Amino acid sequence: MAALASASPQISSDRLDLTQITSGNKSSTGIPEVKFFEDVDEFASTFKPKATAEFLIGAFSELFRQFKLFETNLERRKLNFQTKIPEIEKTLGLVKFLREKREKGDKVSTQYNICDTVYAKADIVNDGTVNLWLGVSNKRRCLGNGLVG
Numbered sequence: 236m237a238a239l240a241s242a243s244p245q246i247s248s249d250r251l252d253l254t255q256i257t258s259g260n261k262s263s264t265g266i267p268e269v270k271f272f273e274d275v276d277e278f279a280s281t282f283k284p285k286a287t288a289e290f291l292i293g294a295f296s297e298l299f300r301q302f303k304l305f306e307t308n309l310e311r312r313k314l315n316f317q318t319k320i321p322e323i324e325k326t327l328g329l330v331k332f333l334r335e336k337r338e339k340g341d342k343v344s345t346q347y348n349i350c351d352t353v354y355a356k357a358d359i360v361n362d363g364t365v366n367l368w369l370g371v372s373n374k375r376r377c378l379g380n381g382l383v384g
Contacts, residue, residue: 256294266305269298330365337361 257267272278279286336343343359 256298264305264309266302267298333359333361333365337363 256270258270260268262268275291279288279291333343343361344356345359346354346356349355
C-alpha cells in the first residue's frame, strides 16, 4: 500500500487512466494484471482531488469491458484451434504412413488436388523430409523425428 501513497495521480478528465489500476505487467496473451486494493478509500484518496466512488466504478467497468473482450477473443481462438484438430490428426496419420513406406523401401504414388476438379498423379521421393503448412507465415520442415524451422 506504500506504493499507492507515493503516487498522486491527477484527475484531469471524466476517465481514470487504466494504468493507475493495473500493475503494468501483462500475461503472455496481453491481459493486464490488476492491482489489489485492500482499502478502496485509501486508494481513492491518492488522487487529487479525491476520486469519487462513481469515478472508480466507471474505471473498473472499463477494465471489465476490456477483460470481456479478451475472453471473447480467447474463446474464438480456442474454437478455431479445436476445428483444426481433425486436420492435424489426419496430417499426423499421413506422416506416419510415409514413415512406414520409407522404412519398408516402398515407392509412394498419389493423386493430389490442383484445384476443385483437377487432380494430378505424382510419385513421391521419400527422403524423410515432410513440409508442413501451418498457415500463411508458419511453414515448417520435419526432418526425422524433430521439427526444423
